Amino acid sequence: xxxxxxxxxxxxxxxxxxxxxxxxxxxxxxxxxxxxxxxxxxxxxxxxxxxxxxxxxxxxxxxxxxxxxxxxxxxxxxxxxxxxxxxxxxxxxxxxxxxxxxxxxxxxxxxxxxxxxxxxxxxxxxxxxxxxxxxxxxxxxxxxxxxxxxxxxxxxxxxxxxxxxxxxxxxxxxxxxxxxxxxxxxxxxxxxxxxxxxxxxxxxxxxxxxxxxxxxxxxxxxxxxxxxxxxxxxxxxxxxxxxxxxxxxxxxxxxxxxxxxxxxxxxxxxxxxxxxxxxxxxxxxxxxxxxxxxxxxxxxxxxxxxxxxxxxxxxxxxxxxxxxxxxxxxxxxxxxxxxxxxxxxxxxxxxxxxxxxxxxxxxxxxxxxxxxxxxxxxxxxxxxxxxxxxxxxxxxxxxxxxxxxxxxxxxxxxxxxxxxxxxxxxxxxxxxxxxxxxxxxxxxxxxxxxxxx
Amino acid sequence: xxxxxxxxxxxxxxxxxxxxxxxxxxxxxxxxxxxxxxxxxxxxxxxxxxxxxxxxxxxxxxxxxxxxxxxxxxxxxxxxxxxxxxxxxxxxxxxxxxxxxxxxxxxxxxxxxxxxxxxxxxxxxxxxxxxxxxxxxxxxxxxxxxxxxxxxxxxxxxxxxxxxxxxxxxxxxx
Ligand SMILES: Cc1cc2nc3c(=O)[nH]c(=O)nc-3n(C[C@H](O)[C@H](O)[C@H](O)COP(=O)(O)O)c2cc1C
Ligand code: SF4
Ligand code: FES
Numbered sequence: 250x251x252x253x254x255x256x257x258x259x260x261x262x263x264x265x266x267x268x269x270x271x272x273x274x275x276x277x278x279x280x281x282x283x284x285x286x287x288x289x290x291x292x293x294x295x296x297x298x299x300x301x302x303x304x305x306x307x308x309x310x311x312x313x314x315x316x317x318x319x320x321x322x323x324x325x326x327x328x329x330x331x332x333x334x335x336x337x338x339x340x341x342x343x344x345x346x347x348x349x350x351x352x353x354x355x356x357x358x359x360x361x362x363x364x365x366x367x368x369x370x371x372x373x374x375x376x377x378x379x380x381x382x383x384x385x386x387x388x389x390x391x392x393x394x395x396x397x398x399x400x401x402x403x404x405x406x407x408x409x410x411x412x413x414x415x416x417x418x419x420x421x422x423x424x425x426x427x428x429x430x431x432x433x434x435x436x437x438x439x440x441x442x443x444x445x446x447x448x449x450x451x452x453x454x455x456x457x458x459x460x461x462x463x464x465x466x467x468x469x470x471x472x473x474x475x476x477x478x479x480x481x482x483x484x485x486x487x488x489x490x491x492x493x494x495x496x497x498x499x500x501x502x503x504x505x506x507x508x509x510x511x512x513x514x515x516x517x518x519x520x521x522x523x524x525x526x527x528x529x530x531x532x533x534x535x536x537x538x539x540x541x542x543x544x545x546x547x548x549x550x551x552x553x554x555x556x557x558x559x560x561x562x563x564x565x566x567x568x569x570x571x572x573x574x575x576x577x578x579x580x581x582x583x584x585x586x587x588x589x590x591x592x593x594x595x596x597x598x599x600x601x602x603x604x605x606x607x608x609x610x611x612x613x614x615x616x617x618x619x620x621x622x623x624x625x626x627x628x629x630x631x632x633x634x635x636x637x638x639x640x641x642x643x644x645x646x647x648x649x650x651x652x653x654x655x656x657x658x659x660x661x662x663x664x665x666x667x668x669x670x671x672x673x674x675x676x677x678x679x680x681x682x683x684x685x686x687x688x689x690x691x692x693x694x695x696x697x698x699x700x701x702x
Numbered sequence: 703x704x705x706x707x708x709x710x711x712x713x714x715x716x717x718x719x720x721x722x723x724x725x726x727x728x729x730x731x732x733x734x735x736x737x738x739x740x741x742x743x744x745x746x747x748x749x750x751x752x753x754x755x756x757x758x759x760x761x762x763x764x765x766x767x768x769x770x771x772x773x774x775x776x777x778x779x780x781x782x783x784x785x786x787x788x789x790x791x792x793x794x795x796x797x798x799x800x801x802x803x804x805x806x807x808x809x810x811x812x813x814x815x816x817x818x819x820x821x822x823x824x825x826x827x828x829x830x831x832x833x834x835x836x837x838x839x840x841x842x843x844x845x846x847x848x849x850x851x852x853x854x855x856x857x858x859x860x861x862x863x864x865x866x867x868x869x870x871x872x873x874x875x876x
Binding site: 493 | 729731734736737738739740741743744765767771774775778779780781782796797798799801802803834835836837838839840841842843847849850851852853854
């Protein structure tokens with residue numbers, strides 16, 4: 250069993266209160282950072298840890314922090330991204346609900362490192378209960394001298410606020426989030442300038458995911474080098490995986506990066522296998538935006554090696570035969586699920602959530618939704634699959650923000666790996682509206698490919 | 703996207719509500735009070751059940767911004783109701799992971815049980831329902847939430863939905 254860094258105390262009764270959290274060693278990272286380290290030394294530890302952003306893109310956190318511009322006399326901001334709206338992802342909500350002080354502690358240490366005097370946690374508006382939990386935790390921390398003026402008697406002062414969103418997936422994109430925090434529509438900004446130069450109110454800003462910020466706590470407590478010993482290769486440390494879909498034990502798990510996917514999926518310590526004794530058909534490994542893989546390609550790479558839960562192993566094979574770690578939103582599909590219906594559902598989601606600024610995204614997602622709808626409802630044509638791939642290619646890379654890509658990839662990958670199922674919806678549309686295609690060969694062992702790349 | 707529904711019903715904000723607005727505004731730097739717009743619209747909706755045009759005009763006045771700046775925000779985000787809804791708005795997640803564990807049958811059940819279509823209000827004014835996108839609880843689906851506190855209900859079944867509707871009806875009639 251892997252070491253837990255974030256969720257170690259999650260089952261301790263009362264861990265959501267300051268006193269219990271503190272009794273378990275909580276806020277030691279704040280004491281250590283503020284009293285014994287300089288801000289640059291904190292950044293250095295995070296760099297050494299190899300921590301990669303847990304919000305989806307996997308960009309090294311320490312490096313992001315070191316890019317922050319520090320012009321004299323200009324405020325700098327840290328904004329925590331707690332918008333968590335990527336379908337399949339529910340780890341941040343879990344962390345904030347059960348162990349809110351871990352996020353608050355991480356925010357204090359990270360704000361200190363960046364020299365921010367005011368920081369915000371942008372939480373999606375639907376998470377009103379979590380907003381209340383965080384506000385209570387902030388008030389407790391402030392009452393104990395860990396927030397506000399001259400924290401722990403040092404000359405560092407910090408105010409921390411929670412900001413609710415208004416219900417829009419796009420506000421998870423960091424520049425849309427900043428627009429929203431400024432009281433505007435969530436339209437992503439054209440980059441550059443990057444937030445590190447001009448972010449909130451035009452000031453240098455770092456935006457980090459909840460889990461990234463929480464991970465700073467064990468990194469400071471144990472040292473970046475210790476953290477980097479966990480995991481595998483450039484996938485250091487632990488990762489929260491939120492596992493849903495047709496699983497026996499859905500939930501949030503903290504894994505050491507590098508855990509074999511087979512173990513994650515089938516061992517009772519984690520997902521416990523597929524619910525109701527069914528077989529696995531497909532997996533979306535990192536949230537709805539990453540390519541979907543059939544069971545066989547998910548469990549083993551095209552070279553026949555067992556896949557691992559790491560950034561590198563999940564993306565092994567590129568988009569031809571691999572996928573991505575993304576946000577850690579793991580969705581398992583059993584033999585009864587329809588890939589066409591699921592792809593339509595996701596296309597509908599992206600069309601609904603497109604902010605509408607770029608025509609390839611606004612129009613393309615609408616087209617994909619329409620075509621997938623007609624395929625699912627038995628009115629599709631054989632040419633529709635090529636049409637979908639064509640539309641997805643026209644969106645990909647041609648938009649202001651990555652939502653366009655996120656909408657294109659699930660469609661392109663579903664057709665790449667499950668084309669026969671899409672074709673069946675056309676050739677036997679009468680059956681396709683009353684039953685599902687089933688597992689087909691998607692779970693069969695892969696033929697051994699020699700010298701594949 | 704919804705259009706802003708006009709109404710002549712005048713709106714007054716209570717002193718308690720205004721003091722909540724002021725508390726929100728104090729979180730931002732001088733001159734950046736527009737940042738308070740989303741939180742304030744949530745407060746208005748919690749108080750009035752929806753955000754009407756006169757309410758938005760008053761918010762604009764309070765924040766010293768143009769009314770259009772409020773309308774364009776309120777109509778962009780899905781959480782703000784631009785027309786009156788039932789006292790209890792059941793918002794069911796309809797996205798992929800919930801769909802594969804039964805979101806559509808739950809929505810069909812709610813529609814039949816309440817006898818109103820998505821977005822409509824029951825004749826007693828108590829209930830509305832609609833499908834919404836992923837609520838970050840995908841392992842516990844199907845799920846629904848009810849504002850303004852966004853109370854959460856997980857692993858829904860037809861029976862648990864029936865019990866919830868009875869409970870809320872009883873609560874409203876007491
Ligand atoms: C459409 C879209 C939605 C996103 N949603 C989220 C989200 O809900 N939470 C999150 O942390 N990052 C999200 N991201 C990624 C952020 O833009 C950003 O990369 C991230 O917050 C950076 O934090 P990290 O470096 O700690 O991962 C999203 C990106 C896109 C393009
Ligand atoms: S890609 Fe889509 S969501 Fe992103 S800015 Fe363009 S229209 Fe908006
Ligand atoms: S898909 Fe329903 S909560 Fe995520």
